[in-house]
Amino acid sequence: MISLADIEAARDRIDGVAKHTPLDYSHTFTEMTGASVHLKLENHQRTGSFKIRGAMNRITTLSEAEKEAGVVTASAGNHAQGVALAATRAGVDSKVVMPEHAPISKVKATRRYGAETVLYGADYDEAQQRAHEIEDEENRTYVHAFDDEYVMAGQGTIGLEIVDDCPDVETVVVPIGGGGLISGISTAVKEQLSDVRVIGVEAEGASSVATSLQKGSVHELDSVNTIADGIATRRVGDKPFEVIEKYVDEVVTVSDEEIAVTLTYLLERSKTLVEGAGAVALAALLFEKFDFTKDEVIVPALCGGNIDMNQLTTVVMRGLVETGRYLKVRTVLKDQPGALHDLLTIIAEEQANIYAIRHDRTSREIGMNETDVELDLETRGHDHVETLLSALREKGYRVDVLV
Structure with missing residues (x-):
């Protein structure tokens, strides 16, 4: 498994590319919940999400021969942009396979960052299958979105920033898709502050980790269905699942309706734009999916802000209906x-x-x-x-x- 030293090494590698994002105390959500709420604004990151951290850490560790052959990956959008930018910065050719119905804004952004895009499959898992075929056909290095120790360590640099900026943190709340983000953050936090709780949050329609923990082993869902496309994966990664079992205290789920309400609150009350996956951590807090005490210092990670404008209209309208x-x-x-x-x-x-x-x-x-x-x-x-x-x-x- 990854260690604190791996994450600290990743911080040095990605310095100058990934930003140290703000940790913002929220009067609004503190008043709403009774906890002391500090939002980790990773939606302010370059490319609009945390994915640039892991992608940059992975690509900087490639051999010269691997850099020459290029990289390939699969992504619903955020990892795609991270790999595209990281590869371009490193002078490496990149090809990204995205689901056919990936948000058009994410597809265009990936192309602008320099990657060739291939639209294939109904979801991330089908896109990943095609990306592995390209890996074999073109001898490219596959940069996994989450089941890779360098990627996990890169994402864990968020945990270093949380501890540096909020040393009195008591609970960190983190979205879960394939598990790369939470495995990195939980390692960085727990290996420095062992008493801090780490709460993982999935969308109800993509709850592979909750199901896997119940079964005691990695379980793949037949399908996923959620507005949080950034965490709509059918299967948690094997490497992240080991870390989750060791370091994550609790995994909870939130509904699409709760995600929509939270996204609407963030826009209206905090003037903060996130995508569905970026709202799930705060949604778990607002809808009391886990126990917490008055004035408990809680850091929800807002992991991305790349929402398609058409989807934003739909989600906000749903949030208005629900409220x-x-x-x-x-x-x-x-x-x-x-x-x-x-x-x-x-x-x-x-x-x-x-x-x-x-x-x-x-x-x-x-x-x-x-x-x-x-x-x-x-x-x-x-x-x-x-x-x-x-x-x-x-x-x-x-x-x-x-x-």
């Missing part, structure tokens, strides 16, 4: 003058704001003298939603909540 800030309803009105006015008057009296109205007389689900109405509404929280729905129903409207 009672957006409501879509349907009702049926008599098709007569003043009917819509009467409905809108109630909505105005309850101080809901209207985003959109759809008015349809042609639906086969209603009578010939009726009209189907859908409304998109801005609301102020769950209590406001319930008050509005009660007011409408008390006036005799049959209201269906669509979202």
Whole structure:
């Protein structure tokens, strides 16, 4: 397994390429949780995520012959950008296989950093299979996204920074995909401050580590399904799993809804943009997935900020729905003058704001003298939603909540 010395050596290798990212005390999330919350802003890293650390550490250790032959990897996006930039900085040719539905922003960024991209497969695992084929066909060195000791050590430099910047830390919360990040961080933290807890967080739809720990060995999922594409892996790495068993105190999961709410809170209250995978650590804290005490010093790692703009719109909207800030309803009105006015008057009296109205007389689900109405509404929280729905129903409207 990797050691503290390996991680300290990685810090020297990547110096000048990867940045020492901020550790920001959050008044907002401290007030919300009662803990003392310090956000590790790895979304501010070069390429927008921590992956440049491990990629740079791995590529700097290649032999001259390996550098000449080039590298290949598979990635959903963040590791792709890290490898592309690290390889370009080292003068090494790079080829990256990405899932066919990888966010277009990550594909374009990978190309801008200098890599040739190949789109293949439905998910990371299928892309990885193709990358290994290219490895054999072109004699390239495969740079694994997580199951590699140099990559793990590179990611562990985050743990060194956390201990340096917050020596009184009591709990570190870390996202888990393939396990490279948490294995590095937990080694760096535990080998300096053995009493510090390390909590791992997975998306419910990609919980290979939680399942593996229950079974006592690495278990591969049949499929994954989560908005947190950066940690959507079907299988934890063998090397990281050994470290997780040794150093990680607890592994918990969060739902996509909880991820969406957390991402929305970060945007609205902290003016901080993260991707789905970057929100899971804070989500575990906000939704109390593990026990903690008042004023406990907790560092959630916000591991990436490379979210596709189209996905951002969807996720934020879902976050607004989950917090009672957006409501879509349907009702049926008599098709007569003043009917819509009467409905809108109630909505105005309850101080809901209207985003959109759809008015349809042609639906086969209603009578010939009726009209189907859908409304998109801005609301102020769950209590406001319930008050509005009660007011409408008390006036005799049959209201269906669509979202």
